[in-house]
Amino acid sequence: MKQAKNIYLVGLMGAGKTTIGRQLAKALGLHFYDSDKAIEDSTGVNIPTIFEYEGEEGFRLREMAVIEQLTRLEGIVLATGGGAIIREQNRIALQQYGFVVYLQCSVDKILHRTRRDNQRPLLNTDNPRARLETLYAEREPLYLSCADYKIDTGIMPSKLVVKNILKEFKAQNRS
Numbered sequence: 001m002k003q004a005k006n007i008y009l010v011g012l013m014g015a016g017k018t019t020i021g022r023q024l025a026k027a028l029g030l031h032f033y034d035s036d037k038a039i040e041d042s043t044g045v046n047i048p049t050i051f052e053y054e055g056e057e058g059f060r061l062r063e064m065a066v067i068e069q070l071t072r073l074e075g076i077v078l079a080t081g082g083g084a085i086i087r088e089q090n091r092i093a094l095q096q097y098g099f100v101v102y103l104q105c106s107v108d109k110i111l112h113r114t115r116r117d118n119q120r121p122l123l124n125t126d127n128p129r130a131r132l133e134t135l136y137a138e139r140e141p142l143y144l145s146c147a148d149y150k151i152d153t154g155i156m157p158s159k160l161v162v163k164n165i166l167k168e169f170k171a172q173n174r175s
Ligand SMILES: Nc1ncnc2c1ncn2[C@@H]1O[C@H](COP(=O)(O)OP(=O)(O)OP(=O)(O)O)[C@@H](O)[C@H]1O
Pocket: 011, 012, 013, 014, 015, 016, 017, 018, 019, 020, 036, 079, 080, 081, 082, 113, 114, 120, 153, 154, 156, 157, 158, 159, 161
């Protein structure tokens, strides 16, 4: 079993990566990073603007560069962008350097959580439910393929999600 010093969170938009990631980092005394925020900080613009000017492809290239940088750090909790696992290079880096947790969440819950937010360009469509269902179907196998642990964030409070992840992370570090 691997003994990772980092926790990397993967999962769809609104699954809770930022929320859970911050709490995990606090509990473990680790630094928290968010690949979306790192991209925004380095470009000085928000994600919808990057999509507008560079398209999804431009965004994915930036995301890959940021993940390459962040996976060099040791002792961090990293919330990855919802689509980071699309690129094989990212999946390999995440698997290699961290304990990867897939935050699973139903489409219904995600729609509810993201209903008032317009910061997610892929959901700015006439039919966000259909879009999410497609993304879920396409990405679920990829999330699972690189995850060391998965947990459903739609059925329990974030505190309990954090408690379960901490238990698994500590167990893999002991074995
Ligand atoms: N376990 C949970 N139970 C209830 N609500 C939650 C839970 N986890 C997160 N939320 C809520 O869901 C919303 C989305 O969570 P968050 O922003 O952490 O998702 P995310 O995975 O980082 O999304 P993105 O990929 O778009 O950055 C927030 O309003 C948060 O408070």
